[in-house]
Amino acid sequence: MTILALTLSDGIILDEKDGIRRTVTFGPVRHSLQDPTKFVPLKVPSLDVIALLKKDSENEQNLIMEGNLDARKRGIDTPDGNMTSMFGAHLITQKESVVIHKQGFFYGDIVHRAIEYAKGEYNLSTRQPVTTTTARSEKEMATTPTQSTIPTTEERLQRVKRSTTVLLSETDRAQIDQFISELPDPSFIKLPCSFGDDIECDASAKYRTIDGSCNNLDHPHWGKSFTPFDRFLKPEYANGVQEPRKFGKLNVPLEGPREISNFVHTTSTMADLGPPISSYMMTFGQFLDHDITKTALSKGSYPFNLDCCNFNRQQNPRNPDCFTFTIPGDDPYHRDTLRNNRRCMNFVRSQAASDLGCNFGYREQFNELTHYIDGSGVYGSTVAELNALKDPTDNGDVRANTQPALSSLHTIWVREHNRIAQHFKNSPECYNWTGQQIFEETRRYVAAEIQHVTYNEFLPKLLSEEIRKQFGLVPLWDGHFTDYDSTVRPMIRNSFSSAAYRMGHSLIRDKFAFPNTDFDLHVHLNKPDLLYEPSGIERCTRGMYENPGQKIDEKMTREITWKLFETVAGDGGDLAAFNIQRGRDHGLPPYTTWLHWCTGKTVDADNFTPGVEGGLFHHGAEAAEKLSKAYAYTCDIDLFPGGISEEPLPGSRLGPTFTCILALQFRALKYGDRFFYEGNTPLNPHPFTPQELEGFRPISMAKIICENTDIEQIPQDVFLEPSLSNPLRNCSDLPDICFPKNGGWSDWKDSCCSNCCTRQQYRSCDNPPPNECGKPCEGYDFRSKNACHYGGGHGGCCHCGGGHHDGH
Numbered sequence: 001m002t003i004l005a006l007t008l009s010d011g012i013i014l015d016e017k018d019g020i021r022r023t024v025t026f027g028p029v030r031h032s033l034q035d036p037t038k039f040v041p042l043k044v045p046s047l048d049v050i051a052l053l054k055k056d057s058e059n060e061q062n063l064i065m066e067g068n069l070d071a072r073k074r075g076i077d078t079p080d081g082n083m084t085s086m087f088g089a090h091l092i093t094q095k096e097s098v099v100i101h102k103q104g105f106f107y108g109d110i111v112h113r114a115i116e117y118a119k120g121e122y123n124l125s126t127r128q129p130v131t132t133t134t135a136r137s138e139k140e141m142a143t144t145p146t147q148s149t150i151p152t153t154e155e156r157l158q159r160v161k162r163s164t165t166v167l168l169s170e171t172d173r174a175q176i177d178q179f180i181s182e183l184p185d186p187s188f189i190k191l192p193c194s195f196g197d198d199i200e201c202d203a204s205a206k207y208r209t210i211d212g213s214c215n216n217l218d219h220p221h222w223g224k225s226f227t228p229f230d231r232f233l234k235p236e237y238a239n240g241v242q243e244p245r246k247f248g249k250l251n252v253p254l255e256g257p258r259e260i261s262n263f264v265h266t267t268s269t270m271a272d273l274g275p276p277i278s279s280y281m282m283t284f285g286q287f288l289d290h291d292i293t294k295t296a297l298s299k300g301s302y303p304f305n306l307d308c309c310n311f312n313r314q315q316n317p318r319n320p321d322c323f324t325f326t327i328p329g330d331d332p333y334h335r336d337t338l339r340n341n342r343r344c345m346n347f348v349r350s351q352a353a354s355d356l357g358c359n360f361g362y363r364e365q366f367n368e369l370t371h372y373i374d375g376s377g378v379y380g381s382t383v384a385e386l387n388a389l390k391d392p393t394d395n396g397d398v399r400a401n402t403q404p405a406l407s408s409l410h411t412i413w414v415r416e417h418n419r420i421a422q423h424f425k426n427s428p429e430c431y432n433w434t435g436q437q438i439f440e441e442t443r444r445y446v447a448a449e450i451q452h453v454t455y456n457e458f459l460p461k462l463l464s465e466e467i468r469k470q471f472g473l474v475p476l477w478d479g480h481f482t483d484y485d486s487t488v489r490p491m492i493r494n495s496f497s498s499a500a501y502r503m504g505h506s507l508i509r510d511k512f513a514f515p516n517t518d519f520d521l522h523v524h525l526n527k528p529d530l531l532y533e534p535s536g537i538e539r540c541t542r543g544m545y546e547n548p549g550q551k552i553d554e555k556m557t558r559e560i561t562w563k564l565f566e567t568v569a570g571d572g573g574d575l576a577a578f579n580i581q582r583g584r585d586h587g588l589p590p591y592t593t594w595l596h597w598c599t600g601k602t603v604d605a606d607n608f609t610p611g612v613e614g615g616l617f618h619h620g621a622e623a624a625e626k627l628s629k630a631y632a633y634t635c636d637i638d639l640f641p642g643g644i645s646e647e648p649l650p651g652s653r654l655g656p657t658f659t660c661i662l663a664l665q666f667r668a669l670k671y672g673d674r675f676f677y678e679g680n681t682p683l684n685p686h687p688f689t690p691q692e693l694e695g696f697r698p699i700s701m702a703k704i705i706c707e708n709t710d711i712e713q714i715p716q717d718v719f720l721e722p723s724l725s726n727p728l729r730n731c732s733d734l735p736d737i738c739f740p741k742n743g744g745w746s747d748w749k750d751s752c753c754s755n756c757c758t759r760q761q762y763r764s765c766d767n768p769p770p771n772e773c774g775k776p777c778e779g780y781d782f783r784s785k786n787a788c789h790y791g792g793g794h795g796g797c798c799h800c801g802g803g804h805h806d807g808h
């Protein structure tokens, strides 16, 4: 029987004793979606009471709460003297977590340190243990569990057994009642908000900061590196705060991620290719990802350096950051490898963060990168990273070596930087520029190029034109984008990085295409050796744009579901399972919640029927069948498997749910970026001029590859396979950036119409040749625009005569 459930997310206690439901509001738990003005911080109850509440909530949810922090460890002042959370995950302030993260501690250390501190055994200002005979050394703390707070395995099992029957004793109940009656005392807690408010911005600065701060002048920390992901929907953690879901909404245990992967994400083969998309979609998509999302793991490194499977948890139950999962005994791959004894797949939880407003409620997660599309994959996301880029093949993201084509692309962008910098260096107009100015101006161009390729070439392959128009994602022909909105939150959303944008994992092929030789992909993960083959960069690049990618669907190649980063047979990971587990780690609500949020559609809990209202409306028969095997109820389907297996919308390559998340995210990254390349807002002291934009727009990923490799012929659109409509072109025929300072086209101007239904425009060459652009401008250039949709009014120079015209 339910006796007490904590729904911390709402800051209320639901008391359902004797069937009577009472709600009592308390704090300080709240989340970013709540109105901060309505928040009233209240007195923190005694630690014992918290422990009691917590224990009971664990029982209530029938969970061992593995790795969860004992309630008694909570409610402790941080070094700043700021109260963080009563029950929540966050004993440390935002600033503190970043420091800690950089020092490579994991979250559990901090908790234990906080306990030591509470006991007077640790001095948080000096960060040293207090030297008494009872104080334990840091090393000891890292290995010895605290007897009083850590339940033994036996106790844990007991708890589970008792879980459905235990009731609070009268004494306990009295204690809780007392706690409730003592509320509130608003003066007790000073909520910290050191986060971001120590940043002073220079509104006249012409360039982006390296760490993304001060892009939004009202909220300097929006989009900054090492800040939490934002959320479209509040998280659904098992205990409302930080525990991953282990049970479904109807209280049925969820299948483990490896089992789900085996049911659902089987198996793309070379037969499931998705022409005309080329594998360059995969490579650029990953490169873009490495500009905008990198989740901080608890141990602070990538992929994992905390081996939770070898960590004897019975002796070290204090490590709350391990979230391993089981490999089933009948696993189709692992049962035959490693002598059938590997049953554990390593998984480390992402580092816990507060939300941006320094509200410590739900567990949030950090993005280590600047959230904006700003070239941080090339330059790094912190000044320290930038300074570390000493050699020209170095680049901004430690994951650059994940696969060789990605490493090639990173190299191409570094070379592109050098190419543009060289141009400025050689330009007479720039003779008095400092090195720093050349660097910044070049960085500005490189970021703009990445944005342009993203919105102009990459996104159109994923989202139909109608969708992109609807969400304002279509690049302009000419002129400026003037809709920068400082109230738009540019931050990467958790659902995007932990699920929707991982759609790219489905593009991955079995074979790493290296012209003339196809290698099994897994052999070349995290190993850049192919780059050192003769013409390695060229061949890796060609292999990607000459070959199709896989279709975006639930099927993923065994190279990444069986053998991710495998070194000997059977020791690899499963990327699909990691995606699922990561979603649970981050508290992502299940798929049907997102579907409902995006489309308003509801799905009945037990209706897996494909293509019908009330069932899996957007799924095909095969996908629905797979999902029905992996989940007891539709409302349990994790976001990644549910979203990626939707049938694509017409003209798109993604179904409605991932389309919705991607479109909103890319809109946020455009409308919320003060330095967006097409933008002209009075708040940007240094927008691209119309001439600069005009000279810039013809640039393509193909040309950037051409200019920085030995490739001489290339399809104009590298995101599509070469074909009759995407033929190979000579690199020299592809337009390069035209830097207007050295001669470039003027803005388009209207000329009085030559006939009634055509709007004619012309531009002139402002600064005649010789110039240094790839393609010099000369004289005048004319074009017709928007035939027949123009005019009809008075005063315009065109007049269509009032009749209906069909465009000719």
Ligand code: HEM
Binding pocket: 281, 282, 283, 284, 285, 286, 289, 293, 294, 295, 296, 303, 402, 403, 496, 497, 498, 501, 502, 503, 504, 505, 507, 508, 525, 560, 575, 578, 579, 582
């Ligand atoms: C060979 C290719 C790739 C490999 C080996 C790879 C591998 C990985 C791994 C191991 C993770 C961490 C999983 C976790 O523990 O949560 C990850 C995360 C991710 N991947 Fe990939 N990936 C590849 C390609 C791509 C592509 C093509 C895209 C998108 C177009 C993509 C998007 C992402 C995203 C958004 C994340 C989350 C990043 C974060 O916030 O930390 N990946 N990938």
Ligand SMILES: [Ca+2]
Binding pocket: 291, 292, 369, 370, 371, 372, 373, 374, 375, 376, 377
């Ligand atoms: Ca970035």
